[in-house]
Amino acid sequence: MFDGIGRRVVSMWFPRLATDRVLRACPIPGPFALTLTQGTANRIYCLNHEAGKQGLHRGMPVADARAFCPALQSRPADPAGDTRFLRVLRRWATRYCPWVGLEGDDGLVLDITGSAHLFGGEAQMLTDMRQRLSRAGLSARIGLGDTRGAAWALARFGEGLAAPGQGAEALGSLPVAALRLDHDTVTGLLRLGLRTVADLDATARAPLARRFGPGLLMRLDQALGRQPEQISPEPDPPHYGVRMTLPDPIGLQADVMAGAARLLDQLCARLKAQEAGARVLCLTLRRVDQAAQHVELRLARPLRDPARILPLFERGVADVDAGFGIDQLRLEAVQVEPLPVQQLSHVTSGRRDQLEDLISRLGTRIGLDNIQRFLPADSHIPERGFVIAPAAYSEPEGSWVALRPRPLRLFPPEPIAGTGPRPPGRFRWRRMALTTARATGPERITPEWWLEDDAWRSGVRDYWLVETRQGRRLWLFFTPQAPGWFVQGEFA
Structure with missing residues (x-):
């Protein structure tokens, strides 16, 4: 406008x-x-x-x-x-x-x-x-005028109301800064003795345009209504909620799922138009007695595919108490994240979608935060070589790089009897008598001096891969500064 x-x-x-x-x-x-x-x-x-x-x-x-x-x-x-x-x-x-x-x-x-x-x-x-x-x-502070520039000036430099057609008179006594000019332009006008809007309007326009550029006269004309200025209203944010009111109450799970399917089609169409995906959905079922039942669904990844989302509601809908019947269904995307359109190709695989759907299904039972994955971390210390993150809020990124093999199972160091820098020939671990068949090593690992870690303050460790005659493949280490042997992991 x-x-x-x-x-x-x-x-x-x-x-x-x-x-x-x-x-x-x-x-x-x-x-x-x-x-x-x-x-x-x-x-x-x-x-x-x-x-x-x-x-x-x-x-x-x-x-x-x-x-x-x-x-x-x-x-x-x-x-x-x-x-x-x-x-x-x-x-x-x-x-x-x-x-x-x-x-x-x-x-x-x-x-x-x-x-x-x-x-x-x-x-x-x-x-x-x-x-x-x-x-x-x-x-x-509020200003009212015929133009956007006049209203802005009156709000900040002379709060009041300019009568229709009287914008020039209302703005004439205001300083030139009321025209939304930058600091350098205002300073230059003041040096020329042009202090008010009236002084500026009475000055020849050509010299002003040559010295200050066309922006000065544009602001003056916009404030006085000689040049139009657009007023763009801020659009309301998209609302991701749909509802359905039923003429007759329903109570069967199949009927509720059929209604949810129709709502999902409408909601996913809105999400697709905004290139967004739902991360948290809430299905509200209103009963005839005005009580409401809520079924919340948390997804492992943003989705807008009705065929993938609908089956995830089955468990929650099965636990709903319909009472004397449900007469209204409402579906809302409580949390929405960007989901831009992606180019499909002949090498696209559905394995990732299947994994995400599995995480979502398990998350509805035990919670998404309880499904975790291991991610590699940049550290040569065995205990710090990985981090645990929720699978729904992390990506399987990075790569596991180790110059020497690492055990599948890692646990706090457990002391065993042994002397000397080479692995003992016989030792007892977890009430088992073991005999060393083959030992590979050592691999010396030094502490990270910039981190406070009580377990590593004693000094370096020499790690060995020990294969026993009983079939156990253990990860042992020796501490030279305080001679002792420990078991910290077990290979598959």
Whole structure:
């Protein structure tokens, strides 16, 4: 949409959005500021009104701020959380008009053309906005004008309402910075003696364009309505939820699965359109007595294939108590992850899909976190040569590289009787009398000095592969600094 004759635009500016968001959840009396590390310095990111009265300002080093105000309380800033909160405010602002967009990191822009009469007029609408934001604990400045630029200027430099067609008069006394210009351009205009919008508008345009470029005049014309400016509303995030209301209650498992299949087809079509896949699904079954039964399904990988997802619901649906019948089914993708389209080829194998489906099936019984896999780690210490990760949240990546063979079973070192640097000919281990038939080694492994590990502080270890006449193939090591023999693993 574009600004034009008869258009009315509101600009909401939240000068203390970050601190207001934090203080709403946990009020803190006195001066308060949020800090953010920029480069090598920790600076003030946002501050409340009390801190501002102490002479503090944004961008000020925290050390200097504490020198000016010893009572200052601070917390680390969360810019991502502030962005999410601003998007929540955008959804709230749609109660005034359907066209609401973001204005930078701390503002909103609303096209209220044709909707002000629903609130009794423009003045009453602005009053309602201020009252609701004030009750919510948010500091806001609001401007209303014929153009987006005029509303932005009035919100930040002269909060108020510009009557229709009176934008030039309302903006004339405002500083040139109200035209959304960069710092260097504002400084150059001030050096020329052009301090207000009226001064700038009365100056010859050609010299200004040659010196400052076309951007300056474009901002001036946009604010005064001589050039259109687009207002793009922020689209609502996609909703991955479908429902089905039944004319007659159902209670059989086959009927519930048939309804879930129809819902899955609709939901997966939405997921495919957004190139996304469901990771967590929730099937809600509402009974005629208004009680609800929930069947949650956690998947090992993002999916949008109904044929693969539907059988995984069978176990949960079988445990549902239908009561006197189910009259509504609702299916929602609670957690969604990107799943871009992939090129298929003649070498594509379905083995990975089968493994993921197996993990999902087992996960519905014992939990996905309890299905784990071993992944290689970059360490020559036997105990640190691998990590254990949940199979559903990790990829089988890396490769197992060892210059010498490693045992299939590894356990804490168990001492055995033996003397000398070579493996003993006879020894007892786990109440078994064993005789050495063949010994291969030694392989000396040194500790990783940069890690704190009590088991390896004693020094180096000399490992041997010992094959016994009884059929056992053991991994033994000898500690030269404190002579002793230990068994730490067993080969297959």
